[in-house]
Every structure is written in C-alpha cells, then in structure tokens.
Amino acid sequence: MTRNPLETYEGLLSSNLTDEIQSYIVKVISRYSDADFADEEFSTHLGRFVEIVCRLISHLNRRKEPTLTDLMQAMDVLDHFASTTRWWNMARSSPGIILRPATRDPREFIRSIPSVRLGSETISRIKGASDRLSSFLDEHEIASSSTREHLQRCMMSTWTLLSAFCCKSQGRNVSSESDFETAYDILRILLFHTPSVDFAALSAIRIIATSSRLPQIADVNFSPGFEKKLESSTAARLETTHGEYLGDAGDTVPRASRAILTNSIRLLAQIEAANLGIDRIEESDYDTVTMGALSLLERVRIDPEVFLDENAVVGLFRRLRPAEEGIGEGLALLTRKLESLIVDSTGNRNFLLQHARVVPRMVALLLLVSSGTKSPEDDGLRDIDLKRGLILLEKLISD
Incomplete structure (x- = not known):
C-alpha cells in the first residue's frame, strides 16, 4: 500500500481537531514532565506526536473530525514505540506494525527521554527535513500558512521524539544522524504505507486484554456432559476429518489451538454464557447455548453454517496456509503480547x-x-488478516 503524499498532507491539514479532542490530548500528556527538551517543553513534543498520528488515523478512516477512538489508537501507537524495541526495523516493503510484547514500562521510558541530548547532526537533519516539507507545502498551497506551519512543527516534534526513542532504546544518551534517518523513515512508513487496520489492531489487543468481561468469560466452566456432546458434534467430526489441511499451515497454527472449530465454539459458548449470566454450562444447556454462541459470528459476518459445511471447513483450513513469510512468528508475538497484557490487567x-x-x-x-472473513479465492493468511481478525475478536468479546 502506498498513499499519495500530497493527498495525505491535505488530509492531515483538513482534519479538524475539536476542543474535546485537544483537551483530552492535554490531559493525557500532562502526566509527563514539562522539562525542556529540544528547545521546547517535553509535553509539547508529545502532544504534537499524538496529534499528527490522531489526524492520520482520522484521515485514513475518511473522517473530517478525529474521534476518541482515533485518539486512543494514537496513544496506543505512542505506547508501542515506548514499550517495545526493534520497531525501527519497519520497512516500506513490510510496513505492518509488529504486535510485540512490552519489554519495558512505557511511562518510565517516556519520562526518561528528556535526558537524551540531540546531537548536532540530528538537529541539522531535522531542520533540513522541515525546510523541505515547508517548501513542498508552500508550493502546493495546502491550507493556510498558519496551518502549514503547525503541521511542520508537529512533524519536527515527531522526528525529534522518534530520534530520541531510537537512541535511548539502544542504550545511548546522545542521538546520532542514523537515529534521525530511522525516525524519518518510520514516520514516512506510518504516513504513506502502514494500513489503517494496524492502528486499530494495536487498540483491539489492548481492549481485549483489559476487558472487564474477560475474567467473567474465562470463569465459565463446561460440564462433562457438554464436553461429550461437543466432541461428538459435526464440527468435531469435520475438524478431525480435515485436520490434515492444517498441516499445510506449518507453524501458523499453534499446537494448542489446532482444534480450531471446537475451541472456537467453546470460547463463543463462554461468551454467550457470560451474556446470560451463567457460570457453568450443563449438558441440558448444550443446544440453547451453542445456538446462541454460533449466532454471535453473524456480528462479524461469518455464517454459522461453516461448522456444518464440509467444503466450507476445508476452505477455511486451506486459507490458513501462510501467504507471506513471518506469519507464524507474528502470531506467536501477538499471543505473547496478549498474555502479557492480560496478566498486567x-x-x-x-x-x-x-x-x-x-x-x-x-x-x-x-x-x-x-x-x-477472507474471500474464498484468497490464497492464504497474511499479516493484515490477523490484524483484521484481532479487531473482530475484540468485537465478539466486548459487545
């Protein structure tokens, strides 16, 4: 995916930040120090970073005014850069955000950033990039001059922060030219290449893990009679008969999750039971609960008949074959992040x-x-499919 720079800048500049959104940004960043950093208050740089990402997400979702959801996604992007490492390995050929588990406390990391000193080469490169951006915006006369200047300041603050993040993450306290080059590339990737679904997925995994419903769902138990009925169901038979197709999925499907149909039914049944206020599903509840559980899939536009249709099951399993490298590793990292967030929550x-x-x-x-939710003609599983699936999983758990 490549977005037109001119159209993207126009979208950023036309996005109207309401007073409500601006007040939320101020509220969120006020927890951090107002120590001077790069000739301005540190919180000012943070606010501009959040603002530009918020504007971008709003633009990608074709909204003229950012919503609180857009703002939360922007905050999750900031948290991602502050809590993980190796994010600087993003590339234009692979612009997706890798959902890595946190390796440090993001708030403590952010608070440590004012201790980083920007090297002269970093400062020079930021100024040069800012001047080129200013010339580009002036040449195309996008928005008013004051609005263009504000965007320019937001871009400078974002380059500044990402340079410092990269420097600090690698154990240094004085930034180098290479830190700016990383920051410049990362921001370009976010602006012009990263799919909008990636930003939503960052929030989705947090919402799932921190949902107040999750402990309630997890506490739902199954009686032996329910389990016996499920293991003798059509879904279980199809799962066993066509499980060979999951062998083609390699390490994409973890061993503990290979009973995809029956494990999905179990979780959907737990969700349905939580909705009904039931903490144990008896054999006598099987028909009622499973019918309600499978109907939940209609919320994410999946026909519940998939559990009864042999061809549909074969197609579903075949589409789990990786269509690009790194799918198995990406799912493993996603799973570890989910586990870590659940424990923290x-x-x-x-x-x-x-x-x-x-x-x-x-x-x-x-x-x-x-x-x-993939097209039947699609050749296999991609990173963007997992991100979309994560968003749909959040919908099933939260609604």
Missing part, C-alpha cells in the same frame, strides 16, 4: 495458570475469523 500472575485454555481458545477463534 488482572494483576494476577496466576490468571493464565488458572485459566490455561482461555488464550489458546482466543487464538483459535482469532484464526477462525481471520480465515472466515
């Missing part, structure tokens, strides 16, 4: 031990909706 290190099957079931349902 619940404040219970034993949560995943007490509910050992909840994440494998979530991964199974993620794969089901990722494959089930």
